Amino acid sequence: MAYNNLIAQTNNGIATITINRPKKLNALNMETIQELHEAFKDANKDTQVKVIILTGSGEKAFVAGADISEFADFDEKEGGELAAKGQKLLFDYIEALSTPVIAAVNGFALGGGLELAMACHFRVASINAKMGLPEVSLGVIPGYGGTQRLPQLVGKGRAMEMVMTAGMIDANQALEYGLVNHVTSEDELMALTEKIAGKIMRNSSVAIKAVIKAINANYKDGVDGFKTEIKQFGKCFGTEDFKEGTTAFLEKRKADFPGK
CATH class of the missing domain: 1.10.12 (Lyase 2-enoyl-coa Hydratase; Chain  A, domain 2)
Structure with missing residues (x-):
């Protein structure tokens, strides 16, 4: 299937889904969320695929957030519907997927980008990764599961501080918090993630x-x-x-x- 915002490839049992909007720092718009749903659905149905890796194109960003221009003029009802649809279509969908999903986090993973990474089964980060949920600086809160998954991963107190301050943490701090499983160099990110995928693939x-x-x-x-x-x-x-x-x-x- 051809995508406008993604690159989907399968090699040796690993499906790699790359969000490809580098000029927008791979920000999530509605079209990209729909395409991600389709790409994950197709990969999960492929019996040859044993592991899925999700990453972003370029070195600057995994996903730098949601495309704010799409919902800046929404009202309360539309905002609630946006969150509900996104969670069902993509974030909850990934979490419940029967094929293991690893996020290879390169660069910024902010807002919806961090929420997307947290929906994956676990995360590997490059040393240049920066992560945070800055939504309160825009007068809103995380709406794609961030207030639920972040405390599960890092604990209530750390999650409260991260969300309330709208600040970012670096890769090593994310590792200390348990938000990511491994940190490596930018050049080795995909190689390490694929190595871990290979270990998974040896099992049932x-x-x-x-x-x-x-x-x-x-x-x-x-x-x-x-x-x-x-x-x-x-x-x-x-x-x-x-x-x-x-x-x-x-x-x-x-x-x-x-x-x-």
Whole structure:
């Protein structure tokens, strides 16, 4: 599928989705959000794809925020609808995706850009990354899940400070906070992210789908994560991957998971 704002490529089981609006610092407009939904949907349906990497084009920005010009004149109803649609179409969609998604954060990840990175299953950052939720400086709050996911990742106090001050943190501080898993040089960002993706791909894709469901359940109101884990654990026993994994272990050989 051809995109106006993205570059989507698949190589050796890794789908790389690159937001390609460098002149706008890869800012999220409505068209880009829709295209991202379609790109993630297509990658998730491709049985050859085992990991998805999301990044931004150029060295300056992963995503520098939302395209403010699109909603500067919205009223209360339109603002609420904007947040609800965006969360359902993209941010919640990525979080619940059955294929692992890694954000490779290069440069600025601000506002909707940081919210997008936080919706991914985990994050790798280049040393030049700057992250923050500056929405209160515009008289609004994060609307794509930022007030919920940031405290889950860095804790309530740090999240309160980051959002209230509208400030940015650098890559090393993000690593200290637990907002990103790894920090590396700009040149090595994609190589390290792909290396981690390769480690994931050696394991059972069926089991990894179950892991995503079980871990996400811990963060949903009214859902017992332990029960979800028990259910997903039991379901694994009925898969071909479980049979292959246990047989390979007993036979002291490397497993060749069929992904079923």
